[in-house]
Amino acid sequence: MGHRLLGQRYAGFDQINPPRLTPTVGNPGQALDHKRFADATMRENFVAERDILHRLAPGIPVTTNFMTALSQCDSVDYWAWGREVDLVTNDHYLITDGRRTHVNLAMAADLTRSVASGAPWLLLEHSTSGVNWQPHNPAKAPGQMARNSLAHVARGSEGAMFFQWRQSRRGAEKFHSSMLPHGGTDTRVWREVVELGSSVDSLRSIRGTRTRADVAVLWDWQSWWAQNLQWRPSEDHDPRERADAFYEALYDRHLTVDFAHPEADLSAYPLVVVPALYLMTEAAGNNLEEYVENGGTLVVSYFSGIVDEHDAVHDGPYPGALRDVLGLTVEEFSPLLKDDRIRVTGPDGSELTGDVWSEFVVPRGAETVWTYADGLTAGHPAVTRHRFGEGSAWYVSTRLTAQGLDALLGRAADDARIAPRADLPRDxxxxxxxxxxxxxxxxxxxxxxxxxxxxxxxxxxxxxxxxxxxxxxxxxxxxxxxxxxx
Amino acid sequence: MGHRLLGQRYAGFDQINPPRLTPTVGNPGQALDHKRFADATMRENFVAERDILHRLAPGIPVTTNFMTALSQCDSVDYWAWGREVDLVTNDHYLITDGRRTHVNLAMAADLTRSVASGAPWLLLEHSTSGVNWQPHNPAKAPGQMARNSLAHVARGSEGAMFFQWRQSRRGAEKFHSSMLPHGGTDTRVWREVVELGSSVDSLRSIRGTRTRADVAVLWDWQSWWAQNLQWRPSEDHDPRERADAFYEALYDRHLTVDFAHPEADLSAYPLVVVPALYLMTEAAGNNLEEYVENGGTLVVSYFSGIVDEHDAVHDGPYPGALRDVLGLTVEEFSPLLKDDRIRVTGPDGSELTGDVWSEFVVPRGAETVWTYADGLTAGHPAVTRHRFGEGSAWYVSTRLTAQGLDALLGRAADDARIAPRADLPRDxxxxxxxxxxxxxxxxxxxxxxxxxxxxxxxxxxxxxxxxxxxxxxxxxxxxxxxxxxx
Amino acid sequence: MGHRLLGQRYAGFDQINPPRLTPTVGNPGQALDHKRFADATMRENFVAERDILHRLAPGIPVTTNFMTALSQCDSVDYWAWGREVDLVTNDHYLITDGRRTHVNLAMAADLTRSVASGAPWLLLEHSTSGVNWQPHNPAKAPGQMARNSLAHVARGSEGAMFFQWRQSRRGAEKFHSSMLPHGGTDTRVWREVVELGSSVDSLRSIRGTRTRADVAVLWDWQSWWAQNLQWRPSEDHDPRERADAFYEALYDRHLTVDFAHPEADLSAYPLVVVPALYLMTEAAGNNLEEYVENGGTLVVSYFSGIVDEHDAVHDGPYPGALRDVLGLTVEEFSPLLKDDRIRVTGPDGSELTGDVWSEFVVPRGAETVWTYADGLTAGHPAVTRHRFGEGSAWYVSTRLTAQGLDALLGRAADDARIAPRADLPRDxxxxxxxxxxxxxxxxxxxxxxxxxxxxxxxxxxxxxxxxxxxxxxxxxxxxxxxxxxx
CATH class of the missing domain: 2.60.40.1180 (Golgi alpha-mannosidase II)
Structure with missing residues (x-):
C-alpha cells in the first residue's frame, strides 16, 4: 500500500485502523482499501436482509433505491450492487444548479440501465415539482414533470413513481413537492399528475423492451474513489466533471450512451469513450487494446490509466495501462493555474481552448492532430490519434470546452462511421x-x-x-x- | 413535531435529546422547541438573579444589556426579556460592512424602544470610534460619535454610554476605541467626548418623553428561529435581510417605525409591514385580518404566514395564516437560481426587478398590480392588492430591489393616507x-x-x-x- | 497577560491551560506565550537529540531541514533554531499560485542565509519539476530546475539537493517529481538532472564564500505570532504579505537583502526596512533609534512597533516603540473596507494608491511627503519623513501597491545614497x-x-x-x- 516508502510497515492486521485525521497527508492506498471495505460491508448487510426477505416472501422481488446521479452517493460500487438486487431501481431529482437538468436526467437513466445490464429498471422516486434540500429549489415548469417521467421511460424505466403522495404538513420535507400539494386538488401540480396517470395505459406495450445505445462510456466508481484521494496534480481536475462533459457532448450529437465497466465486453460498440479513469487495471488496459485492435474507435481523456487497483502507478511512463494502444507516453503532467487558458490549434487552422490541465505528450506511434499553441507545453501534441490494428485511439491531454469536445468527437465518430444527426435540433x-x-x-x-x-x-x-x-x-x-x- | 411522517415516535420524555449532528437533516419541530427551551432557561436564570438583587437592593433597577441589532444575538426572544428587566438597555455597534450604518442604528434603536413597549430605554454601550472584532474596523469620522449618540436619544434612549472608559493596554480589546485612547487627551476622540459631555445638560428636558412612530413593522424572534432551520426553499432567502430592506425603504420615506409583535394591537398604525414572517400563529393571522377589516393598510412580503407555532404548515394552500386577508393562494414557491433576475411590470409600464424568489400566485379576490414579465412565473401576479373590509392588503411575491420596495410602499402609503415627505433630503x-x-x-x-x-x-x-x-x-x-x- | 481587565486572575500555575476553543475571543497574551512554549519545547527536544548524536558521532554535523519560505512553518522561531544546528539547511518548493516564483525563491534563500548568520548553508530539498501538494502543480519549464538550483547557490547555498531520487510508484508522493521520473531516463527531467550534475565541478571554488547584501529587512517570527492572534483592526492586513511586497520591491530595484532580527546590529546597512513588525520590544525600538541617529535610513510600514513582547500596547500613543524615531504619533487606525481604494498624492503631483489600511497620523517633527487625497483620512499625512540625528526615518501608513512601494523606496534609497541599477532589466x-x-x-x-x-x-x-x-x-x-x- 505504499507504506514502505517512508519506512512504515504493518506487522499485523490489528495495526490497521480506519482512515483518521492525520497531521499531513494519509496513505492513499489504505484509504482506497477502506472505501472498498465500507462498500463491501454495506453490501453484505443488504444481501443478508435480502435473503431473509426471499425466504419469508418467496417470489417477491427485493430492491433498494439507488441514486446514480448524485455524486454524494458515489461511496457504493453500483456495478456490484446491481448484481444483488432483483430489480434495479433509482431515485432521481433534478440538480438545479444552472446546468441543463434534462441532460443530467438522461445520464442518470442511462447509468441506471447500465447498472441493470441493459434490463428494464424502475424510477422509484422523482418529484412532481421542486425539492427542498438543494441550495435553490425552483418549481418545475408546466409539462416538465410528464416530460421528465417519459424521458426516464425512454431510457429503460418501466414507470415513474413519486416521492411523496401527499405533502406533509410537518417535519423536514414539508416544502418538498408531492402529488397532492398543500394547495389541494385545485392546483396545476395535481392536474398534471392526474393527466400523466391517465396517459400511462397507452404505453403498456413498451414494457419489457430495451433501450438501444449507440456508444459506450467507461465508468468505474472505484476509479472515482482513488482519483479523489488527497494530493493529486490539480484540485481543479474533477473526473466526474469530465464524465458529465463527455456525456453532454455525446448527448448533443444525439447519441444514446451505455455506460460500461472497463473490463466489460465492448465489441458491440463502434465508439468507446474514457472520460477520466485514473485507476485502470492491466486487464482493463488489455481489454481496450483488444477492442481497438479489432476495429473499435477509442477516445481517452487525460489522467486515465495511471494507477492499478492498488493506487500504484503502472510501471514505466504514463499512462501505463494505455500507452501502447494510444501510441504515446506522457512525460509530465502540467496542470494550469486557476483560470488560466491554453490555446490548441488543429491542422485545419481550427482553434480550441483548454484549461485545468496540460501534458508533455511524446508520440510513440500516434500522430499529432491538435497542438498546444501557448503555455508551458507550446508546440507539444494536445490531441493525438493512433492507428492500432483495425481501429484507432484518440487521446486528449487538456480539458477542452464543449466546443472542443464536439470537434474531437466529430473526428472520432468519423473513424467509427457514426453519421451525424444534422436533422435533429439541439435539445x-x-x-x-x-x-x-x-x-x-x-x-x-x-x-x-x-x-x-x-x-x-x-x-x-x-x-x-x-x-x-x-x-x-x-x-x-x-x-x-x-x-x-x- | 413531525416525527410520525417517517415512523418516528417518542414514547417518553427521556427519549428527547438536544439537537445533534445528524447524518441527514434533523427534525425542525424539535430544533425549534429546543430554541424555545434554551431561551426560557436563560431567562429563568436571569429572573432568579434579578429577584435576589431586588431583595438585597430594593428600589435599584436591574437590567441586562440587549444586543438587538446583531443577528448573532437572535437566540433570545427579546419580547419576553423586555418584560423582565426594570429598564431596557442596549449595546449598539456600527456594522461596518459597507451598508449605511446610520440606518442600522436607527433600526436597532427603534427595535429596542419597541421591546421596551415604547418607554424610554438606555444605550448602555456604544463606541467612541472603531471596534476590533469586525472583519474591518474603520474609525468613526469627526462628529460621527455625537451624531450616533443623539440619534439613539432621538429614538428613545435616555443617554449614551460607552464601552470603554480607558483603552486597555492588554488583552483582547486593546484595539477597541474608548473615551480615553492610548493617545491620551491630545486626541480628537478625547476632545469629542468632552464636547459631547458638555452638551448633555441642555437636553435634560427631553427625559421621559416618548418617540412618535408613523408605521409598524411586525417582528418575531421565534419566526427567525423557525425560518432559519434546515431545508428551506432557498438558501438565499434571508428574512432578516428583508426586514432590513423594508426598514430601509421606510427610513428613506422618512417614516419612523415601531416594531410590533404579530399578535399586538395594531389599531394605532395606518400602515403595517410584514417583511418575512414565516411562522405566524392563527391568532396573528386573525389579528391582521381584523386590522385590515377595520381600515388598516397591510404590506406582506413572500414566505410569511406559512407555518404555525409548531413549524407545521397551516392547513390548506399557502399562506395559511394570511390567504383570506390577502385574497390569494400561493400554489408553489419557485426560488430563483443564484444571480438570476426577474422582471416585473406594472400597469403604468413601470418595470421593477426581483431576485431570489418567485411564486405561482393565484388571486382569489385580490387584484394584480405588478406582473412577472419573464421567468417560470411569467404572466402570473408579482404584486397584488386586496380590498378587505375598510382596508387593503398588499402582497409581494419576489425580492424587490430598494427601488421596487419604494414603489410598492409608495402605493401602500397612498392607501394609508400617509403623505410623502418630499421636503426632506435623503439621509x-x-x-x-x-x-x-x-x-x-x-x-x-x-x-x-x-x-x-x-x-x-x-x-x-x-x-x-x-x-x-x-x-x-x-x-x-x-x-x-x-x-x-x- | 491582560486578564485583569475583565476580572480574571490566575492564582497558580496549575490554572493555566493550553489555548482552547472559547465561546468568544481568547486571551491573546496567553496564546502568544503558548506559541513560545510550543516552539521552545520542540527546540529542547531537537537539542537533546542533537547532543546524543554529537556524543555518538563526534565531528559529524547535525541539522534539521527548515522551511523558511512556507508561512505554514512559521510556528518555530528560526532565529533560535539557527543557533542550534551545526549547518543551516532548507527545503524550498516553488509556490505556484501565480506570483513570481523566482522572487519567493530569492527571499527564502536570503532568509535562510540570514538565519545562518550569513554563513554558507545547504539547500537540502527542492524539486526537479512539479510537486503534488499544492492546489495546482505545474511542471517546471525547460532549464528552470538548473536556474533555481544556481539561484540558491548565488544566495549562499553550498549545493542543491533534491527530493526525491526515484519517483515512488506508491503512496502519497507518487506524483511529486524526482531525479528519475516514472518515465525513466528517456525524459527531459532526467537529461536536465544529468546536465546539472556535470556542471557542478566548475563551481567548486565558490565554496565557503559569502553573499554580499545591500540592505536589511527586519524579520521576527514572534511578531508574526502576535500579529496573527484574534481581534486585530483588519482581517485583510497580512504582515507576511507586506514583508513579501517590500522584498519584491527591493528585488526589483536589484538590491540583495539580509534579514535581521530587530535587536541585531544594523550599522553595516545603509537602508533598513521594517515591513510590518507589530510586536517590537523597547530594546528594538532603541536599536532603530540609534541606527538612524548614526546616519542610517529607515523605512517603516504601518502597524509596526505597536506592542511589546507581552502583546501589551506600548504606553502612550502609537507606535510606542517608534514614535520618537519616526517623529509622529498615530491617533487612530482606520482600516478600509474590502476592495476600497484610497488615493495618495505627493508634492510633485504624483499619485499613489493604497488599500486595506489608513491612519490618522499626527506629525510631531516629521514632514509630510505624501498626503491622503480621499477617504476618512483625507488631508492627513500618508507618507512621512523624519530627519533624526544623522539619518532619516520614513513612515507609510497605508498599503501601497508595488508602484507606490517603488516610489517610496526610491526616495529612501536616495537618502541612503544607494544608486539605482538602471542598467539591469527586470527579472x-x-x-x-x-x-x-x-x-x-x-x-x-x-x-x-x-x-x-x-x-x-x-x-x-x-x-x-x-x-x-x-x-x-x-x-x-x-x-x-x-x-x-x-
Whole structure:
C-alpha cells in the first residue's frame, strides 16, 4: 500500500485502523482499501436482509433505491450492487444548479440501465415539482414533470413513481413537492399528475423492451474513489466533471450512451469513450487494446490509466495501462493555474481552448492532430490519434470546452462511421426501445418551439393515437412515442 | 413535531435529546422547541438573579444589556426579556460592512424602544470610534460619535454610554476605541467626548418623553428561529435581510417605525409591514385580518404566514395564516437560481426587478398590480392588492430591489393616507419625542451638505440656544434638537 | 497577560491551560506565550537529540531541514533554531499560485542565509519539476530546475539537493517529481538532472564564500505570532504579505537583502526596512533609534512597533516603540473596507494608491511627503519623513501597491545614497558571493530574452570557461557565474 516508502510497515492486521485525521497527508492506498471495505460491508448487510426477505416472501422481488446521479452517493460500487438486487431501481431529482437538468436526467437513466445490464429498471422516486434540500429549489415548469417521467421511460424505466403522495404538513420535507400539494386538488401540480396517470395505459406495450445505445462510456466508481484521494496534480481536475462533459457532448450529437465497466465486453460498440479513469487495471488496459485492435474507435481523456487497483502507478511512463494502444507516453503532467487558458490549434487552422490541465505528450506511434499553441507545453501534441490494428485511439491531454469536445468527437465518430444527426435540433432527444413487442421511438422536445422528428418507418403515436409517416410532430415541451410498424 | 411522517415516535420524555449532528437533516419541530427551551432557561436564570438583587437592593433597577441589532444575538426572544428587566438597555455597534450604518442604528434603536413597549430605554454601550472584532474596523469620522449618540436619544434612549472608559493596554480589546485612547487627551476622540459631555445638560428636558412612530413593522424572534432551520426553499432567502430592506425603504420615506409583535394591537398604525414572517400563529393571522377589516393598510412580503407555532404548515394552500386577508393562494414557491433576475411590470409600464424568489400566485379576490414579465412565473401576479373590509392588503411575491420596495410602499402609503415627505433630503433624519415636558424634534444630518429642516411650529434649538421659526438649519454632519413651542 | 481587565486572575500555575476553543475571543497574551512554549519545547527536544548524536558521532554535523519560505512553518522561531544546528539547511518548493516564483525563491534563500548568520548553508530539498501538494502543480519549464538550483547557490547555498531520487510508484508522493521520473531516463527531467550534475565541478571554488547584501529587512517570527492572534483592526492586513511586497520591491530595484532580527546590529546597512513588525520590544525600538541617529535610513510600514513582547500596547500613543524615531504619533487606525481604494498624492503631483489600511497620523517633527487625497483620512499625512540625528526615518501608513512601494523606496534609497541599477532589466538577478577564493558574480536571467550584464572588472565565466570583460552575456533562462579577476 505504499507504506514502505517512508519506512512504515504493518506487522499485523490489528495495526490497521480506519482512515483518521492525520497531521499531513494519509496513505492513499489504505484509504482506497477502506472505501472498498465500507462498500463491501454495506453490501453484505443488504444481501443478508435480502435473503431473509426471499425466504419469508418467496417470489417477491427485493430492491433498494439507488441514486446514480448524485455524486454524494458515489461511496457504493453500483456495478456490484446491481448484481444483488432483483430489480434495479433509482431515485432521481433534478440538480438545479444552472446546468441543463434534462441532460443530467438522461445520464442518470442511462447509468441506471447500465447498472441493470441493459434490463428494464424502475424510477422509484422523482418529484412532481421542486425539492427542498438543494441550495435553490425552483418549481418545475408546466409539462416538465410528464416530460421528465417519459424521458426516464425512454431510457429503460418501466414507470415513474413519486416521492411523496401527499405533502406533509410537518417535519423536514414539508416544502418538498408531492402529488397532492398543500394547495389541494385545485392546483396545476395535481392536474398534471392526474393527466400523466391517465396517459400511462397507452404505453403498456413498451414494457419489457430495451433501450438501444449507440456508444459506450467507461465508468468505474472505484476509479472515482482513488482519483479523489488527497494530493493529486490539480484540485481543479474533477473526473466526474469530465464524465458529465463527455456525456453532454455525446448527448448533443444525439447519441444514446451505455455506460460500461472497463473490463466489460465492448465489441458491440463502434465508439468507446474514457472520460477520466485514473485507476485502470492491466486487464482493463488489455481489454481496450483488444477492442481497438479489432476495429473499435477509442477516445481517452487525460489522467486515465495511471494507477492499478492498488493506487500504484503502472510501471514505466504514463499512462501505463494505455500507452501502447494510444501510441504515446506522457512525460509530465502540467496542470494550469486557476483560470488560466491554453490555446490548441488543429491542422485545419481550427482553434480550441483548454484549461485545468496540460501534458508533455511524446508520440510513440500516434500522430499529432491538435497542438498546444501557448503555455508551458507550446508546440507539444494536445490531441493525438493512433492507428492500432483495425481501429484507432484518440487521446486528449487538456480539458477542452464543449466546443472542443464536439470537434474531437466529430473526428472520432468519423473513424467509427457514426453519421451525424444534422436533422435533429439541439435539445430534441430521440431514443429507441425495442423488444418482442416492437420498436418504440421516443421523441422528447425540451425546447420552447414545436418541432418535427424524422422517422425511418411509418408508425402510430401512442399518446395521441395518430398515425405518423416520415415524421412525427412534437409540440414544444412535449413527448411523443411512436410505435414503428413492422 | 413531525416525527410520525417517517415512523418516528417518542414514547417518553427521556427519549428527547438536544439537537445533534445528524447524518441527514434533523427534525425542525424539535430544533425549534429546543430554541424555545434554551431561551426560557436563560431567562429563568436571569429572573432568579434579578429577584435576589431586588431583595438585597430594593428600589435599584436591574437590567441586562440587549444586543438587538446583531443577528448573532437572535437566540433570545427579546419580547419576553423586555418584560423582565426594570429598564431596557442596549449595546449598539456600527456594522461596518459597507451598508449605511446610520440606518442600522436607527433600526436597532427603534427595535429596542419597541421591546421596551415604547418607554424610554438606555444605550448602555456604544463606541467612541472603531471596534476590533469586525472583519474591518474603520474609525468613526469627526462628529460621527455625537451624531450616533443623539440619534439613539432621538429614538428613545435616555443617554449614551460607552464601552470603554480607558483603552486597555492588554488583552483582547486593546484595539477597541474608548473615551480615553492610548493617545491620551491630545486626541480628537478625547476632545469629542468632552464636547459631547458638555452638551448633555441642555437636553435634560427631553427625559421621559416618548418617540412618535408613523408605521409598524411586525417582528418575531421565534419566526427567525423557525425560518432559519434546515431545508428551506432557498438558501438565499434571508428574512432578516428583508426586514432590513423594508426598514430601509421606510427610513428613506422618512417614516419612523415601531416594531410590533404579530399578535399586538395594531389599531394605532395606518400602515403595517410584514417583511418575512414565516411562522405566524392563527391568532396573528386573525389579528391582521381584523386590522385590515377595520381600515388598516397591510404590506406582506413572500414566505410569511406559512407555518404555525409548531413549524407545521397551516392547513390548506399557502399562506395559511394570511390567504383570506390577502385574497390569494400561493400554489408553489419557485426560488430563483443564484444571480438570476426577474422582471416585473406594472400597469403604468413601470418595470421593477426581483431576485431570489418567485411564486405561482393565484388571486382569489385580490387584484394584480405588478406582473412577472419573464421567468417560470411569467404572466402570473408579482404584486397584488386586496380590498378587505375598510382596508387593503398588499402582497409581494419576489425580492424587490430598494427601488421596487419604494414603489410598492409608495402605493401602500397612498392607501394609508400617509403623505410623502418630499421636503426632506435623503439621509436627513427627522424624529420626534413628545411628553409632558413638550415636543422635541430631532434633525440628524447624515450628509456632507448643510440643510434646512421645515418645522410645523416655532421653537428653540437646545444645543445652540437659537430660536427657530418655520425651519431649522442643520449643518453637514450635525444634529439639531428643537423644542417646539406650546 | 491582560486578564485583569475583565476580572480574571490566575492564582497558580496549575490554572493555566493550553489555548482552547472559547465561546468568544481568547486571551491573546496567553496564546502568544503558548506559541513560545510550543516552539521552545520542540527546540529542547531537537537539542537533546542533537547532543546524543554529537556524543555518538563526534565531528559529524547535525541539522534539521527548515522551511523558511512556507508561512505554514512559521510556528518555530528560526532565529533560535539557527543557533542550534551545526549547518543551516532548507527545503524550498516553488509556490505556484501565480506570483513570481523566482522572487519567493530569492527571499527564502536570503532568509535562510540570514538565519545562518550569513554563513554558507545547504539547500537540502527542492524539486526537479512539479510537486503534488499544492492546489495546482505545474511542471517546471525547460532549464528552470538548473536556474533555481544556481539561484540558491548565488544566495549562499553550498549545493542543491533534491527530493526525491526515484519517483515512488506508491503512496502519497507518487506524483511529486524526482531525479528519475516514472518515465525513466528517456525524459527531459532526467537529461536536465544529468546536465546539472556535470556542471557542478566548475563551481567548486565558490565554496565557503559569502553573499554580499545591500540592505536589511527586519524579520521576527514572534511578531508574526502576535500579529496573527484574534481581534486585530483588519482581517485583510497580512504582515507576511507586506514583508513579501517590500522584498519584491527591493528585488526589483536589484538590491540583495539580509534579514535581521530587530535587536541585531544594523550599522553595516545603509537602508533598513521594517515591513510590518507589530510586536517590537523597547530594546528594538532603541536599536532603530540609534541606527538612524548614526546616519542610517529607515523605512517603516504601518502597524509596526505597536506592542511589546507581552502583546501589551506600548504606553502612550502609537507606535510606542517608534514614535520618537519616526517623529509622529498615530491617533487612530482606520482600516478600509474590502476592495476600497484610497488615493495618495505627493508634492510633485504624483499619485499613489493604497488599500486595506489608513491612519490618522499626527506629525510631531516629521514632514509630510505624501498626503491622503480621499477617504476618512483625507488631508492627513500618508507618507512621512523624519530627519533624526544623522539619518532619516520614513513612515507609510497605508498599503501601497508595488508602484507606490517603488516610489517610496526610491526616495529612501536616495537618502541612503544607494544608486539605482538602471542598467539591469527586470527579472535579471545579479548577486555576488565573495571570500578568500575570490569574488563571484551570479547573473540569473529569468526572462525570455538574451541579455548582457555589466561587470565592474574582468573575469572568467565558470560554466562556459569564457573570459568576460565589461559585461557577460546571459542567454534567456540561463545563469552565468563570473569569477572576477583580482
Amino acid at each position: 430534441v432527444e430521440v431514443v429507441c426501445r425495442t423488444g418482442e413487442s416492437g420498436t418504440f421511438l421516443f421523441a422528447v422536445n425540451h425546447t420552447a418551439l414545436d418541432t418535427k422528428v424524422p422517422l425511418d418507418a411509418h408508425g402510430t403515436e401512442l399518446l395521441t393515437g395518430e398515425r405518423a409517416a416520415g415524421q412525427v410532430s412534437v409540440p414544444a415541451g412535449a413527448v411523443r412515442v411512436v410505435r414503428l410498424d413492422g | 436627513v433624519e427627522v424624529v420626534c419625542r413628545t411628553g409632558e415636558s413638550g415636543t422635541f424634534l430631532f434633525a440628524v444630518n447624515h450628509t456632507a451638505l448643510d440643510t434646512k429642516v421645515p418645522l410645523d411650529a416655532h421653537g428653540t434649538e437646545l444645543l445652540t440656544g437659537e430660536r427657530a421659526a418655520g425651519q431649522v438649519s442643520v449643518p453637514a454632519g450635525a444634529v439639531r434638537v428643537v423644542r417646539l413651542d406650546g | 535579471v538577478e545579479v548577486v555576488c558571493r565573495t571570500g578568500e577564493s575570490g569574488t563571484f558574480l551570479f547573473a540569473v536571467n529569468h526572462t525570455a530574452l538574451d541579455t548582457k550584464v555589466p561587470l565592474d572588472a574582468h573575469g572568467t565565466e565558470l560554466l562556459t570557461g569564457e573570459r568576460a570583460a565589461g559585461q557577460v552575456s546571459v542567454p534567456a533562462g540561463a545563469v552565468r557565474v563570473v569569477r572576477l579577476d583580482g
